[in-house]
Amino acid sequence: MANHSVLRISSCKANSEILDGEAYKYYADGEWKKSSSGKLVPIINPTTRKVHYKVQACTQEEVNKVMETAKIAQKSWAKTPLWKRAELLHKAASILKEHKAPIAESLVKEIAKPAKDAVTEVVRSGDLVSYCAEEGVRILGEGKFLLSDSFPGNDRTKYCLTSKIPLGVVLAIPPFNYPVNLAVSKIAPALIAGNSLVLKPPTQGAVSCLHMVHCFHLAGFPKGLISCVTGKGSEIGDFLTMHPGVNCISFTGGDTGIAISKKAGMIPLQMELGGKDACIVLEDADLDLVAANIIKGGFSYSGQRCTAVKVVLVMESVADALVEKVNKRVAKLTVGPPEENSDITPVVSESSANFIEGLVVDAKQKGATFCQEYKRDGNLIWPLLLDNVRPDMRIAWEEPFGPVLPVIRITSVEEGIHHCNASNFGLQGCVFTKDINKAILIGDAMETGTVQINSAPARGPDHFPFQGIKDSGIGSQGITNSINMMTKIKTTVINLPTPSYSMG
Numbered sequence: 001m002a003n004h005s006v007l008r009i010s011s012c013k014a015n016s017e018i019l020d021g022e023a024y025k026y027y028a029d030g031e032w033k034k035s036s037s038g039k040l041v042p043i044i045n046p047t048t049r050k051v052h053y054k055v056q057a058c059t060q061e062e063v064n065k066v067m068e069t070a071k072i073a074q075k076s077w078a079k080t081p082l083w084k085r086a087e088l089l090h091k092a093a094s095i096l097k098e099h100k101a102p103i104a105e106s107l108v109k110e111i112a113k114p115a116k117d118a119v120t121e122v123v124r125s126g127d128l129v130s131y132c133a134e135e136g137v138r139i140l141g142e143g144k145f146l147l148s149d150s151f152p153g154n155d156r157t158k159y160c161l162t163s164k165i166p167l168g169v170v171l172a173i174p175p176f177n178y179p180v181n182l183a184v185s186k187i188a189p190a191l192i193a194g195n196s197l198v199l200k201p202p203t204q205g206a207v208s209c210l211h212m213v214h215c216f217h218l219a220g221f222p223k224g225l226i227s228c229v230t231g232k233g234s235e236i237g238d239f240l241t242m243h244p245g246v247n248c249i250s251f252t253g254g255d256t257g258i259a260i261s262k263k264a265g266m267i268p269l270q271m272e273l274g275g276k277d278a279c280i281v282l283e284d285a286d287l288d289l290v291a292a293n294i295i296k297g298g299f300s301y302s303g304q305r306c307t308a309v310k311v312v313l314v315m316e317s318v319a320d321a322l323v324e325k326v327n328k329r330v331a332k333l334t335v336g337p338p339e340e341n342s343d344i345t346p347v348v349s350e351s352s353a354n355f356i357e358g359l360v361v362d363a364k365q366k367g368a369t370f371c372q373e374y375k376r377d378g379n380l381i382w383p384l385l386l387d388n389v390r391p392d393m394r395i396a397w398e399e400p401f402g403p404v405l406p407v408i409r410i411t412s413v414e415e416g417i418h419h420c421n422a423s424n425f426g427l428q429g430c431v432f433t434k435d436i437n438k439a440i441l442i443g444d445a446m447e448t449g450t451v452q453i454n455s456a457p458a459r460g461p462d463h464f465p466f467q468g469i470k471d472s473g474i475g476s477q478g479i480t481n482s483i484n485m486m487t488k489i490k491t492t493v494i495n496l497p498t499p500s501y502s503m504g
Helices: 002-018 060-077 083-099 099-110 115-140 180-194 206-219 231-240 256-263 285-302 314-330 350-365 413-422 434-447 478-487
Strands: 026-027 030-032 042-043 051-056 144-146 158-166 169-173 196-199 226-228 248-252 269-272 278-281 309-316 384-387 403-412 428-432 450-453 488-493
Touching: 002 206, 026 060, 026 196, 030 384, 042 206, 042 488, 051 099, 051 206, 060 169, 060 196, 060 226, 060 231, 083 099, 083 115, 083 180, 083 206, 099 115, 099 206, 099 428, 115 180, 115 478, 169 180, 169 231, 180 196, 180 206, 180 248, 180 285, 180 478, 206 226, 206 488, 231 256, 231 314, 248 478, 256 269, 256 434, 278 285, 285 314, 285 428, 309 314, 314 384, 314 403, 350 403, 413 434, 428 434, 434 450
Parallel strands: 169 196, 169 248, 196 226, 248 269, 278 309, 278 428, 309 403, 384 403, 428 450
Antiparallel strands: 026 030, 026 226, 042 051, 144 158, 158 488
C-alpha cells in the first residue's frame, strides 16, 4: 500500500512540474517550458475519440534554440567519463521503473495499449537503458591497435590506434505504438556514446514520452543534453530532419521515413519503416504451435506492430486444419477498452480504422472468405481472419496495422518464398516446420532482415540485432548496433623514425 502512495505522490509531483493547466510543457535546456506559439496540439484518446491531452506546438525558432543548446551540451558531455555516463543511465532506468504507473496510464489513454502491456513496456524500457549502460562501457572502452608491417611493403614504423567517438546531436523520432521503448532504444545508445539527444515524439505517445523524459531529468543529466520538442509534423517535422545541427537521425515509423531519407543531409540514418511479415507454414508443421503464434503474432496490440504476422502462406494440404484451429482461438479473444486489458483494443485513430476497413472492403469485393463477421464500432475493430486471399487483393500486400489477417493458400514452398520476396517490405518473416534443414534453406531464401524459425516475428530481446531490407529500413538496431551506429571511428597514427619490433 505504501508503494502505491509513493507512486501517487511522485506522479503528482511530476505532473505539477511538466503540466501547465491542461497542457503538457516541452523540455529544453533542463527546463519545462510553454511554447511561444501559444498553440496546443490535441491528443485524441482512441477509445473515447475525445481530446484527452494537449501538448505544446513548438516553433521553428524554439527548435533552433534546442539545437544550439544540444550542440553546446554535447561538447561537455563528450568529456564525461564513460563510467559516469553509465551511472546516470542506471539512475534514469531505476527512476523510469519507479514511475511506471503514470507512464503506463498515459500509454493506455493516448494509444489504447492494454494496461498490463503498458506496464511491461515501461519496465522493459528501464531494463534496456541499464543494459545499454553496461554494454556501452564495454564496447566504447576498447579500441584497436594496428601495426603497419602487416601490409605488404611496410616495416613496423607506424602504430595505429582506433577509437569510437560521438557523432554530435542525435535526432530521435519514435512511433506511436511503442513510444517509450522505441524512444529509449535511441536515447540510451546516443547518450552512452557521448552524443546529445533531441526527441521528437509522435503526437499520440507524446505525453508518455514527456513522462519518460522527466525520469531522465530527475536522474540529473546536464542541462541541454536531452530535449523533447512536441508539435505538428507539418510545422516542425521537415525543419527538424533537415536541420544543419543534426548529426544523426534514428527514426521508427512508416512511409515518412522514406521522405526523410531523401531530404536528410550527409548524415548517418537508422530507419525502421514497417513490414509485411510473412508466415510460411509447411505440411509437417505443429499446427497448434502455428495457431498460437498466429494469434500472438497477428493480433496482439490489435496487430499494430511492425513485426506482426501480416500474411499467412500455408500449404494447401494443411490449410483447412490450420484455419479451423486459428478460428477457435480468435473466438476466445476479448474485445474492448485497454483499461480492461482486452486482447483487442481500439486502433490508434479514425483514419487508421478507415484504412483497415478499406482493405477489408476490397477483399470482400474480390471474393475473400470471411471467417468472422466484419464488425467495427468507432476505432474498435473486431479480430478478423480472411481465408482464400489472392495476390490481386490489397490486403495481400499492404500493411493493415490492425486486427485483420489474410491467409493465402500455396501449393509449393517456392510459391510462398516468391510471395514473401515480391513485397516491397523486408522486415521479418517466419517459417514453421519440423525439418530444420528446410527451415534454414527457406530462411536463407527469404529477403528479410530477420527470419524466425517456429515462432512469430518479434523485436527483441532488445540486445538482438533488428533490421529490415528494401522499404523496411536502413541500418540495424539492437543495443550494440545502435551504439556503434551513433559513433564514428577516429584513428591516431604514431610514426616511428626507425622500425621497432617487440623482442626483436
